[in-house]
Amino acid sequence: MINNSQEYIRKINQKSKKAFNTISISNTKKRNLAILNTSKFIESNKSAILDANNIDIENAKEKNVSDAFLDRLLLNDKRIQDIINGLKQIAEIDDPLGVELSRWKRPNGLDISRVSVPLGVIGIIYESRPNVTIDAGGLCIKSGNSVILRGGSDSIHSSIILAKCLQDGLREADLPPEAVQIIENTDRDIVTAMLRSTGEIDVIIPRGGKSLVEKVQNEARVPVFAHLEGICHLYVDKDADIDKAVKIIVNSKMRRTGICGALETLLIDQEISQKLVPVIVNKLINEGCHIKGDSEVKKIVNSVELATEIDWHTEYLDSILSIKIVNGIKDAINHINKYSSSHTESIITENNITAETFLSNVDSAIVMHNASTQFADGGEFGMGAEIGISTGRIHARGPVGAAQLTSFKYIVRGNDQIRD
Amino acid sequence: MINNSQEYIRKINQKSKKAFNTISISNTKKRNLAILNTSKFIESNKSAILDANNIDIENAKEKNVSDAFLDRLLLNDKRIQDIINGLKQIAEIDDPLGVELSRWKRPNGLDISRVSVPLGVIGIIYESRPNVTIDAGGLCIKSGNSVILRGGSDSIHSSIILAKCLQDGLREADLPPEAVQIIENTDRDIVTAMLRSTGEIDVIIPRGGKSLVEKVQNEARVPVFAHLEGICHLYVDKDADIDKAVKIIVNSKMRRTGICGALETLLIDQEISQKLVPVIVNKLINEGCHIKGDSEVKKIVNSVELATEIDWHTEYLDSILSIKIVNGIKDAINHINKYSSSHTESIITENNITAETFLSNVDSAIVMHNASTQFADGGEFGMGAEIGISTGRIHARGPVGAAQLTSFKYIVRGNDQIRD
Numbered sequence: 001m002i003n004n005s006q007e008y009i010r011k012i013n014q015k016s017k018k019a020f021n022t023i024s025i026s027n028t029k030k031r032n033l034a035i036l037n038t039s040k041f042i043e044s045n046k047s048a049i050l051d052a053n054n055i056d057i058e059n060a061k062e063k064n065v066s067d068a069f070l071d072r073l074l075l076n077d078k079r080i081q082d083i084i085n086g087l088k089q090i091a092e093i094d095d096p097l098g099v100e101l102s103r104w105k106r107p108n109g110l111d112i113s114r115v116s117v118p119l120g121v122i123g124i125i126y127e128s129r130p131n132v133t134i135d136a137g138g139l140c141i142k143s144g145n146s147v148i149l150r151g152g153s154d155s156i157h158s159s160i161i162l163a164k165c166l167q168d169g170l171r172e173a174d175l176p177p178e179a180v181q182i183i184e185n186t187d188r189d190i191v192t193a194m195l196r197s198t199g200e201i202d203v204i205i206p207r208g209g210k211s212l213v214e215k216v217q218n219e220a221r222v223p224v225f226a227h228l229e230g231i232c233h234l235y236v237d238k239d240a241d242i243d244k245a246v247k248i249i250v251n252s253k254m255r256r257t258g259i260c261g262a263l264e265t266l267l268i269d270q271e272i273s274q275k276l277v278p279v280i281v282n283k284l285i286n287e288g289c290h291i292k293g294d295s296e297v298k299k300i301v302n303s304v305e306l307a308t309e310i311d312w313h314t315e316y317l318d319s320i321l322s323i324k325i326v327n328g329i330k331d332a333i334n335h336i337n338k339y340s341s342s343h344t345e346s347i348i349t350e351n352n353i354t355a356e357t358f359l360s361n362v363d364s365a366i367v368m369h370n371a372s373t374q375f376a377d378g379g380e381f382g383m384g385a386e387i388g389i390s391t392g393r394i395h396a397r398g399p400v401g402a403a404q405l406t407s408f409k410y411i412v413r414g415n416d417q418i419r420d
Numbered sequence: 421m422i423n424n425s426q427e428y429i430r431k432i433n434q435k436s437k438k439a440f441n442t443i444s445i446s447n448t449k450k451r452n453l454a455i456l457n458t459s460k461f462i463e464s465n466k467s468a469i470l471d472a473n474n475i476d477i478e479n480a481k482e483k484n485v486s487d488a489f490l491d492r493l494l495l496n497d498k499r500i501q502d503i504i505n506g507l508k509q510i511a512e513i514d515d516p517l518g519v520e521l522s523r524w525k526r527p528n529g530l531d532i533s534r535v536s537v538p539l540g541v542i543g544i545i546y547e548s549r550p551n552v553t554i555d556a557g558g559l560c561i562k563s564g565n566s567v568i569l570r571g572g573s574d575s576i577h578s579s580i581i582l583a584k585c586l587q588d589g590l591r592e593a594d595l596p597p598e599a600v601q602i603i604e605n606t607d608r609d610i611v612t613a614m615l616r617s618t619g620e621i622d623v624i625i626p627r628g629g630k631s632l633v634e635k636v637q638n639e640a641r642v643p644v645f646a647h648l649e650g651i652c653h654l655y656v657d658k659d660a661d662i663d664k665a666v667k668i669i670v671n672s673k674m675r676r677t678g679i680c681g682a683l684e685t686l687l688i689d690q691e692i693s694q695k696l697v698p699v700i701v702n703k704l705i706n707e708g709c710h711i712k713g714d715s716e717v718k719k720i721v722n723s724v725e726l727a728t729e730i731d732w733h734t735e736y737l738d739s740i741l742s743i744k745i746v747n748g749i750k751d752a753i754n755h756i757n758k759y760s761s762s763h764t765e766s767i768i769t770e771n772n773i774t775a776e777t778f779l780s781n782v783d784s785a786i787v788m789h790n791a792s793t794q795f796a797d798g799g800e801f802g803m804g805a806e807i808g809i810s811t812g813r814i815h816a817r818g819p820v821g822a823a824q825l826t827s828f829k830y831i832v833r834g835n836d837q838i839r840d
Contacts, residue, residue, distance in 0.1 A: 021757065024783065025780060098780075106802055110791060110800075112801055119814075120813050198638075203814060223814045241836075248836060251838035251839060337441065355833075359831050359833075361445050363441075363444065363537070363829070364829065365829055366829065366832060367829060367830070367832070368834060369831075369832070369833050370833075370834040370836050370837075371832055371833075371836070371837045371838075372838045372839050374838075374839040375837065375839055380839065381526075381532055382524065393540050394622065394623060394643045394814060394815045395815040397829065398829070398830045407814070407817055409783070409784065409786065409787060409818070410785065410786045410787070410801070410817075410818045411779050411787055411788075411789075412786060412787070412789070413775075413788075413789050413791075414790045416661075416664045416667065416790050416791070417790075417792060418675070418792045418794075419671060419792050419794040419800065
């Protein structure tokens, strides 16, 4: 079975590589045209897309999936319009290719430049969210890459018809439709075969929950851009403004609790704890948040649940917050470096020197000063759409947008130099 | 046995990570001091280093290794001076850390910057070349990383004493000596355990011949920066100046035949072949090079050996060159994209438009115009020392120097922004 799957994937990989050889050297006008064509095809095929989605929805209902699952699966007029608008935004961002990243001249006259080029063949493994098909396809076309899409089996009808719009968009822009391929076979062995495609797939990006990402990270023989979880911390320094701190904490935790940039652990300097803890606990409980605190927090507000070691390791993705009192910034940084998932951490302080210490010493993909952790997002960073956030240290870190889906090459312009 | 090795490596990895937490946030002065201290310790321990090297040399001679092997293993006064000079050069290059790679402001006032940070724990697996111990150690200290060195067993005495100089250099600069660790256990299972250190070692760099790199690439569960081979091409366009072409070809092939940037396949446009082939074949044969040509080359100079399919795939690393006549630049690019190892390719032409076509359409780490392929080297690029050349597309591509051993993070400076 695995052998069959590997044969199946190898053929797809080969077509992808062949399409890459064309799309990678195509001009920005053609690539943007392919993206805009896709939005046009989505518009003109809207009713067929909704019908396909309805099949997926009905099948999923028979399986008694959760309401949240159905919501992620659902397409409607507004969501299709969002998808179309997203594609238009991708078409509008600057071309990430051919950017001169640096250039210098050597004493012997050699003129060396480092220029961005497409990354290669990208594999996207995602859950049953049809819109990821378009986000991923659009970003990969924009950045001159080939993409192999493997969506969740419950969204297969929706994803196939959306992928077809991308292929038609490419074809009408005179680009190879195989630059976007979708795996229609929902066999799980196919994922394993993708993860083993060393030398054929250049990078795999998993888009989904922890169990999906964990499987990909454990089994992959090719590089992976991903984050397993976002255990995001916010530290309130002794020099913080209490009102601002409360506003930012509530937003970081409660704006949307299910996103990876949501706050999970709040650290409060002991010097400010008597003032802040009662206010913030009360405010959050009023907003519907459950509070777990360490023994020092309980000394101030005894009614909160006692946090245990496991809480500091937990990404709740829910209206729950753990709070710990720390002894100054050093203690805060030590806690973060021990428990953080290296996603996003923020400090609240009016003291810029303390802020800079935090920003340099906390080793996470995103570090913030006086801002909500909920800004950890490619769109909010001004990158346009993103295909996820990476907590890895290799190649892409933080939001992964079109510019992060590039590699580079060195161009050396000489006038007949030979080496001594 | 593997389990024991994994336990052994795990302890080393943990010490490395702990040292990383300190060296990664140390200032440039301390890191440069550690590098200069190391050169001082090498100088003052020169006779002990030569004694240790002598043990390695005597042991190797008993194994009847090749002269080339002994030459790579040998240290002498001059080579130790070269090592010391190399360290001084590494100390002098710009700090690769804390570099603001980009910075922008969002409409809501958030100030976002992308700043270089150290990469993490780096594993270097190398053959019996003692000088790699110092190159790798020096570059990793410069870039704020921790390094785990696994040198060839035949250079173990030399490498251990050199690694001790690095550790003493770190200690005297008040940095953790465990930022450089050398594996003294020469058991081969240790390499396998390193390659499986997912989440503990951030990147592995193999430095050595094809069989070493192949083993690392096949077995690694962590990212690898490497090149398997350098099948470098040079294309002589119809608009080339013959004299310049001859000069560059001879240098690309014959200056040093054993390096990865040496020319292996020469492509000549048919329009210029009648003029160039007799001259270049004659010149190279006089220089001691063996020529293999396709049937079109043989029509011009019948005495050359007929090249077969296998030649186009071969990195000779010797005084042998394969030559093929092609039908214009498109044919040349197709040949290169089919057979190249994506290392370095050069075009010789006086026509800048043709040159730009080549530079954009050839998908290799380094592409050159009117220059010898032998310039494919970090030192020649002005990067200072390099730890190798990568043909991968993820993170590092081309020469891997100190700047390529960095990652980055996003720093977001706000004034109390919350997200809508």
